Amino acid sequence: MIISNNSKMYVQKLRSSNLRPTKQRLKICQFLFDRKKTFHFTVETLNKKINNNRTMKVSLATIYNTVEAFTSAGYLKEILTSKNKSYYDTNIKSHHHFYDEGSKELTDIHYSQIKLSKVPVPPKGKKIKNLEVVIRIQK
């Protein structure tokens, strides 16, 4: 396994979330975060990408566990859709989406592209964690 220059960074990152830096988790970190652009994925697509080479295989159960752990740790964001499959986003910054009803594809909308001039007060005892806009588009 090629150890990237960012390897130590991921070890730190994982440790800071009480996640042991196992080789599986590091491999997944590199795949998800060693890139210029953020992207969307499902467990299915991630599993294929992680395991399409001849190097160390990562089990599907571990892919599930890791995605869940990374989401709880705040490394990933779960995307809201109406599909019965979970979609994730490596872009954890507050942003919004176009959801194409034809192709079922999601596209990012930078948060500065949407401005809200009125937002409701949350029910008492609750606070706002985040706010997402999904714009459904079609032909």
Place this chain on the structure above:
Amino acid sequence: MIISNNSKMYVQKLRSSNLRPTKQRLKICQFLFDRKKTFHFTVETLNKKINNNRTMKVSLATIYNTVEAFTSAGYLKEILTSKNKSYYDTNIKSHHHFYDEGSKELTDIHYSQIKLSKVPVPPKGKKIKNLEVVIRIQK
């Protein structure tokens, strides 16, 4: 089966969408639409409510078929969540939701409670079908 005063209305409604007014569909219409307030449901909860009495049973397959048909016809709206289960809303008017991460419950936000002062242009060739805001809340 008690025929409500609205029965004829539902027959019309169904016919106008090219859906035959079967007794199963009418029963489901009454349950969903014979009420003052709109509400959220899943196929599971709807199935329980429809079949918890001693009168005519409606099969689960028909519940699925009907919810799908009603959604296509625009009588129901599918709700965006991160759960791997479909949620529906009898409120088809443009509106938004609070999603409580603790209780996993959805609450309506009237569309007038949220105002957008800036919305992006859709990708060319596409038009905006609707826009939904989900505000995730927690303790």
Place this chain on the structure above:
DNA sequence: ATGTAGTTTATAATAATTCTAAACTAGAAA
């Protein structure tokens, strides 16, 4: 009254996810 396309139904099949428990391993402590 009859024919037929649309509908319902029980059940099987599929798809996504979660569970289980045994084997493995990172890292603390001896």
Place this chain on the structure above:
DNA sequence: TTTCTAGTTTAGAATTATTATAAACTACAT
């Protein structure tokens, strides 16, 4: 370094939600 243990990985089973299948039924046009 060796040992110990809690955390992690894994294959496969189990579960959950949904979709498909095909036979029986029914609304309604003719």
